Amino acid sequence: MSVYTQITSRELAQFMKRYPCGAPLSHKGISEGIENTNYFVDTAQGGYVLTLFEWLGRDELPWFMDLMAHVADAGLPCPHPVAARDGGYLQELKGKPAVLITRLRGRSVRDPDARHCALVGAALAQLHGAAQNFGRRRDNGKDIAWFREQGRRLDAHLGASDRELLRSEIEHQGARDFSALPRGIIHTDLFRDNVLFDGPRLSGLIDFYDACEGSLLYDLAVTVNDWCRRDGGGVAGDRCEALLAGYRERRALQPAETSAWQDALRRAALRFWLSRLRDRCFPRRGEITHIKDPGVFRDILLDCRAGAAPLA
Numbered sequence: 043m044s045v046y047t048q049i050t051s052r053e054l055a056q057f058m059k060r061y062p063c064g065a066p067l068s069h070k071g072i073s074e075g076i077e078n079t080n081y082f083v084d085t086a087q088g089g090y091v092l093t094l095f096e097w098l099g100r101d102e103l104p105w106f107m108d109l110m111a112h113v114a115d116a117g118l119p120c121p122h123p124v125a126a127r128d129g130g131y132l133q134e135l136k137g138k139p140a141v142l143i144t145r146l147r148g149r150s151v152r153d154p155d156a157r158h159c160a161l162v163g164a165a166l167a168q169l170h171g172a173a174q175n176f177g178r179r180r181d182n183g184k185d186i187a188w189f190r191e192q193g194r195r196l197d198a199h200l201g202a203s204d205r206e207l208l209r210s211e212i213e214h215q216g217a218r219d220f221s222a223l224p225r226g227i228i229h230t231d232l233f234r235d236n237v238l239f240d241g242p243r244l245s246g247l248i249d250f251y252d253a254c255e256g257s258l259l260y261d262l263a264v265t266v267n268d269w270c271r272r273d274g275g276g277v278a279g280d281r282c283e284a285l286l287a288g289y290r291e292r293r294a295l296q297p298a299e300t301s302a303w304q305d306a307l308r309r310a311a312l313r314f315w316l317s318r319l320r321d322r323c324f325p326r327r328g329e330i331t332h333i334k335d336p337g338v339f340r341d342i343l344l345d346c347r348a349g350a351a352p353l354a
Contacts, residue, residue, distance in 0.1 A: 045071035046096050046326065047079045047136055054083065054092075057135050060126040061142055063087050077251060079138075082145065089145035090124065094138045096326075098251065103139055105180050107131040109173070109227065110143070110250050116172040118165070119238075119246050121146055146246035148238030156284035159269050161244040162237055163288030166229070166265055169247060170258050170293060173227035182230070182254040184313055186216050192316045199323045204340065211312050211343060218305050220257040223298055228261035229253055233268040259299045262289060263306035267314075267342055276345060286353065295353070303353040307346040315339035 049057075049069065058066050064085035069092070072080040079094040095103060107123045111131075114122040121143040123131035133140050151158055189212050197205060229236075230252045238246030270282040289295075299306075318336035325333060 045073070045079050045081075047094050047138060049079075049081060049092075049094075049136070053136065054081075057092075057133070057140070058083070058085070058142075060128070060133060061124055062127060063090065063124065063142070083142070091121065091143050091145050092135075092140065093143065094135055094140045095251075096138065098139070100132070100139045103132055103141070105178060106250055106253065107141060108178070109176060109253055112176050113169060113172045118169055118172055119146060119244065120169075120250070121246070121248055146238055146248065148240035148243075148245035150235045150237060151239050152234065154234065154269055154281065156280045157242070158239065158244075159281040159285035160288035161239075162232070162265065162269055163262075163285035163290075164292055165237070165244055165247060165288075166232060166262065167289045167292035169229060170226055170261070176227055179227075179255045180253070182256045184230075184252075184317075186212075189215060189312065189316060192320055196316070196319050196323060199319070207340070207343070208312075208316075211308065211347070215305070215309050215312060218302075218309070220260060220302065220306070220309075223257045223259050223302060224296060225255060226258055227253060228256045228258060230256065230261060230264060232261070232265045257306070258293070259295070259302060259306045260309060262286075263303070263310040264313075267307060267310050267339075267346075271342055271345075300353050304346065304349060308343060311339050311343035311346050315343055 051066070051069070054066050054069055058064075064087045067084045067086065069081045069083045072082060072091075078096055081092045083090045083092050098106075110120055111123055114120040124142040124144065125131055126133055126142075131141055133142075154162075193208055193212050196208070200208065229247070229250065231249060232247065236247065236249045237244065238248065266282060266285055269285055270278050272278050315336055318334050318339060321333050322336055
């Protein structure tokens with residue numbers, strides 16, 4: 043959530059007149075993440091998050107707003123877009139699409155234990171269930187075609203070993219078909235910084251702006267690859283078991299998913315290695331930027347290729 047667009051107190055005050063939330067008392071840029079400009083906004087009525095969309099087009103955004111409203115209304119601890127006085131969620135600020143959403147209590151956990159992971163697994167399965175009747179789809183923009191495109195862009199920027207690893211894994215994933223696995227709306231980015239805990243309670247699932255239709259197993263693999271890894275890419279077995287058990291309490295996995303698990307882990311690792319390589323090699327300009335280490339997911343990919351994290 044880097045800050046690419048600066049907002050003054052006067053600009054914010056004018057913008058907030060569109061909402062029945064009261065005048066802003068303070069605002070602060072949020073440094074985590076990389077895709078959009080985000081601010082914490084406090085008013086006498088409560089706390090909110092203001093997002094200005096730097097890359098998503100205005101015509102794409104209603105899908106995300108409606109999805110967040112849908113899952114929040116279904117009882118999940120997710121932020122809810124705030125309707126402006128004109129009845130719409132989506133507004134404009136400084137020439138960019140903007141939305142105000144509720145701010146949830148809690149903070150992200152940097153060093154999770156098995157208890158945290160069990161709650162995350164259960165929440166992910168609950169999200170998959172709640173989104174099943176959303177009734178609207180969105181294609182995954184980071185599919186095999188995207189893998190290949192990024193591989194071509196990055197080729198000249200990589201050393202020989204990374205270039206060969208990337209080529210090999212893209213070829214491997216191109217030969218794998220996930221289309222017959224159970225599908226639905228997936229988060230695709232349920233990392234530690236996108237889950238909030240308020241004491242022992244899981245209090246928030248946030249940042250739905252990469253959500254799309256896809257394999258539920260892939261979404262589970264994305265989550266395991268972040269929550270259940272030690273430094274260096276190895277699997278923390280107790281955390282992995284707890285997350286998978288929490289998930290399975292709410293949704294049973296099919297035999298075909300068990301067979302595809304290692305490939306799902308590899309695909310999830312490849313996707314984020316590519317994203318982080320892209321951000322390092324082709325950085326976007328902003329006042330606060332947070333470019334994450336691509337080597338983390340290269341190491342995870344290598345571990346996945348070795349067959350780690352079995353789906354017990």
